[in-house]
Amino acid sequence: xxxxxxxxxxxxxxxxxxxxxxxxxxxxxxxxxxxxxxxxxxxxxxxxxxxxxxxxxxxxxxxxxxxxxxxxxxxxxxxxxxxxxxxxxxxxxxxxxxxxxxxxxxxxxxxxxxxxxxxxxxxxxxxxxxxxxxxxxxxxxxxxxxxxxxxxxxxxxxxxxxxxxxxxxxxxxxxxxxxxxxxxxxxxxxxxxxxxxxxxxxxxxxxxxxxxxxxxxxxxxxxxxxxxxxxxxxxxxxxxxxxxxxxxxxxxxxxxxxxxxxxxxxxxxxxxxxxxxxxxxxxxxxxxxxxxxxxxxxxxxxxxxxxxxxxxxxxxxxxxxxxxxxxxxxxxxxxxxxxxxxxxxxxxxxxxxxxxxxxxxxxxxxxxxxxxxxxxxxxxxxxxxxxxxxxxxxxxxxxxxxxxxxxxx
Amino acid sequence: xxxxxxxxxxxxxxxxxxxxxxxxxxxxxxxxxxxxxxxxxxxxxxxxxxxxxxxxxxxxxxxxxxxxxxxxxxxxxxxxxxxxxxxxxxxxxxxxxxxxxxxxxxxxxxxxxxxxxxxxxxxxxxxxxxxxxxxxxxxxxxxxxxxxxxxxxxxxxxxxxxxxxxxxxxxxxxxxxxxxxxxxxxxxxxxxxxxxxxxxxxxxxxxxxxxxxxxxxxxxxxxxxxxxxxxxxxxxxxxxxxxxxxxxxxxxxxxxxxxxxxxxxxxxxxxxxx
Numbered sequence: 001x002x003x004x005x006x007x008x009x010x011x012x013x014x015x016x017x018x019x020x021x022x023x024x025x026x027x028x029x030x031x032x033x034x035x036x037x038x039x040x041x042x043x044x045x046x047x048x049x050x051x052x053x054x055x056x057x058x059x060x061x062x063x064x065x066x067x068x069x070x071x072x073x074x075x076x077x078x079x080x081x082x083x084x085x086x087x088x089x090x091x092x093x094x095x096x097x098x099x100x101x102x103x104x105x106x107x108x109x110x111x112x113x114x115x116x117x118x119x120x121x122x123x124x125x126x127x128x129x130x131x132x133x134x135x136x137x138x139x140x141x142x143x144x145x146x147x148x149x150x151x152x153x154x155x156x157x158x159x160x161x162x163x164x165x166x167x168x169x170x171x172x173x174x175x176x177x178x179x180x181x182x183x184x185x186x187x188x189x190x191x192x193x194x195x196x197x198x199x200x201x202x203x204x205x206x207x208x209x210x211x212x213x214x215x216x217x218x219x220x221x222x223x224x225x226x227x228x229x230x231x232x233x234x235x236x237x238x239x240x241x242x243x244x245x246x247x248x249x250x251x252x253x254x255x256x257x258x259x260x261x262x263x264x265x266x267x268x269x270x271x272x273x274x275x276x277x278x279x280x281x282x283x284x285x286x287x288x289x290x291x292x293x294x295x296x297x298x299x300x301x302x303x304x305x306x307x308x309x310x311x312x313x314x315x316x317x318x319x320x321x322x323x324x325x326x327x328x329x330x331x332x333x334x335x336x337x338x339x340x341x342x343x344x345x346x347x348x349x350x351x352x353x354x355x356x357x358x359x360x361x362x363x364x365x366x367x368x369x370x371x372x373x374x375x376x377x378x379x380x381x382x383x384x385x386x387x388x389x390x391x392x393x394x395x396x397x398x399x400x401x402x403x404x405x406x407x408x409x
Numbered sequence: 410x411x412x413x414x415x416x417x418x419x420x421x422x423x424x425x426x427x428x429x430x431x432x433x434x435x436x437x438x439x440x441x442x443x444x445x446x447x448x449x450x451x452x453x454x455x456x457x458x459x460x461x462x463x464x465x466x467x468x469x470x471x472x473x474x475x476x477x478x479x480x481x482x483x484x485x486x487x488x489x490x491x492x493x494x495x496x497x498x499x500x501x502x503x504x505x506x507x508x509x510x511x512x513x514x515x516x517x518x519x520x521x522x523x524x525x526x527x528x529x530x531x532x533x534x535x536x537x538x539x540x541x542x543x544x545x546x547x548x549x550x551x552x553x554x555x556x557x558x559x560x561x562x563x564x565x566x567x568x569x570x571x572x573x574x575x576x577x578x579x580x581x582x583x584x585x586x587x588x589x590x591x592x593x594x595x596x597x598x599x600x601x602x603x604x605x606x607x608x609x610x611x612x613x614x615x616x617x618x619x620x621x622x623x624x625x626x627x628x629x630x631x632x633x634x635x636x637x638x639x640x641x642x643x644x645x646x647x648x649x650x651x652x653x654x655x656x657x658x659x660x661x662x663x664x665x666x667x668x669x670x671x672x673x674x675x676x677x678x679x680x681x682x683x
Contacts, residue, residue: 096498099497120662121660122666123657164657168657168658184489202488204487207489303474303477305479306479306482309475310486312479322656323659326657330659331661
């Protein structure tokens with residue numbers, strides 16, 4: 001069946017919020033989409049707001065312009081994709097609104113897929129303790145971390161596999177898809193299912209574990225906090241430090257001066273606790289074991305050795321999620337195929353695969369050369385002409401393997 | 410081929426010029442974004458901030474300083490560190506230049522970078538004032554930089570001086586100054602009008618103003634092609650799970666449980682499809 005025929009079928013069920021979701025996944029502003037389909041921005045606004053209904057021809061143009069099946073725009077029985085809380089993005093200033101919208105839309109897709117799977121399979125119920133910490137509270141994060149360790153009945157010592165720990169307590173952990181690698185890890189709680197989205201370009205086992213603990217800190221402490229502020233991010237960092245390196249247990253293990261034996265100690269602690277030497281040094285200073293001067297000198301040494309960017313460590317692979325890939329294996333064993341779930345969610349298959357993969361999918365994606373302009377730049381003032389560098393998540397990174405989601409084909 | 414053409418050719422082919430341009434544009438953008446007069450920022454703040462950020466961005470692009478990689482490491486390691494706080498556009502256009510192409514090469518405390526036999530230092534200036542820089546009022550190292558001979562033009566004039574200058578006895582001192590750098594040392598000069606966002610970026614060989622001009626030659630780096638960037642081809646991460654931790658528990662629902670309505674109520678078409 002061709003797209004135009006499907007568009008005619010979808011027209012009575014058209015839902016503007018689904019159009020907005022698709023546009024955000026595509027990383028497009030309304031004006032960009034309007035240009036692409038030769039309509040006015042106000043028409044796109046009206047369709048998304050539901051004040052006007054697009055014709056079947058409009059729907060076909062939108063589907064082609066955004067690279068989705070027309071059925072993507074159909075109303076859902078229940079809006080499971082709504083995320084009513086703002087996700088915790090770390091670098092709000094360096095993350096454009098388009099990219100934030102795209103990341104949020106991806107989160108909505110994650111929750112949607114999880115809900116589709118949960119019709120057939122049961123995940124661990126969410127058990128993320130709440131421990132509200134006021135902005136500016138520098139002690140609260142430590143208490144929150146200890147509270148979670150106790151609530152989750154963790155033994156003293158290293159906190160183990162962070163991703164699995166969260167999954168065992170009902171938190172979805174997924175990787176960002178190819179093309180969205182520009183954003184740090186982020187987290188949100190939606191439809192009763194807390195979710196952590198990891199940055200696929202972070203290939204360091206030790207730093208990734210810290211990221212996971214950092215996001216857990218947001219989920220525990222910052223349900224109602226203003227996301228992205230420095231105070232909030234500092235608190236999540238403090239939480240992760242205490243969660244992975246409890247002061248009571250590591251204080252006496254950390255070095256007090258940076259001689260040769262101190263480095264040996266740090267690299268041994270790194271492997272024991274699964275935390276980078278950078279984080280251990282920071283913790284040593286935080287707990288008053290290292291002076292500011294010793295810490296600074298140690299960081300200079302880290303830079304000279306190339307360790308700040310590429311720290312040596314025994315474990316080369318990162319922690320991987322299991323909830324959704326394991327569920328798909330189970331469902332497949334009883335005849336419920338991935339194709340059926342993709343059809344139900346009405347999303348492109350490559351996006352489904354990114355959400356449900358155990359490993360991050362990272363490879364080449366298109367980029368836009370940006371001429372930022374300036375007085376002696378040629379051409380002048382490239383700001384106005386700069387193309388968006390946000391890659392559409394609705395287009396497969398490898399066009400030979402991706403496709404549209406066709407519910408019946 | 411003149412020495413100027415040779416230098417620009419080498420730096421262009423290795424991506425160094427585009428890297429400097431990217432670094433400058435990123436530093437200027439962030440400085441302007443952070444600038445807030447009402448907070449108390451002033452021209453001094455702008456100058457210091459842009460300087461610090463430019464050093465940081467150059468270190469990122471060339472894998473120097475805190476962004477250095479270990480020996481033989483690929484340029485794609487630690488991309489999360491390399492990309493920290495950059496905008497999505499900056500990440501998308503980040504010029505990936507193999508580590509080791511450029512090394513940090515400070516000169517008498519002045520931040521510098523070098524590629525082969527060419528080093529460059531940094532010098533800020535007021536917008537529109539690049540040609541009026543008076544090197545004699547700059548730091549000692551900049552003064553020495555401006556005293557270097559210009560291989561494309563200076564040889565004859567030195568000989569002329571030898572022939573004509575009755576005080577030629579002073580020439581050895583001048584020649585010593587002119588040749589005391591181990592390698593050719595250029596200057597990247599940068600300006601930015603924070604109000605209008607007008608910007609300038611040049612690479613050049615400075616000359617003392619006593620010769621009537623501030624530059625033996627200079628090249629407009631905002632006219633060179635911008636970095637084409639592009640995200641890296643990154644290998645998939647090793648699929649082996651650390652410590653072989655078992656999967657999280659997932660259980661198939663019974664038919665009765667599946668029949669109970671949950672959260673998915675699909676539109677007619679999708680239900681039909683399934």
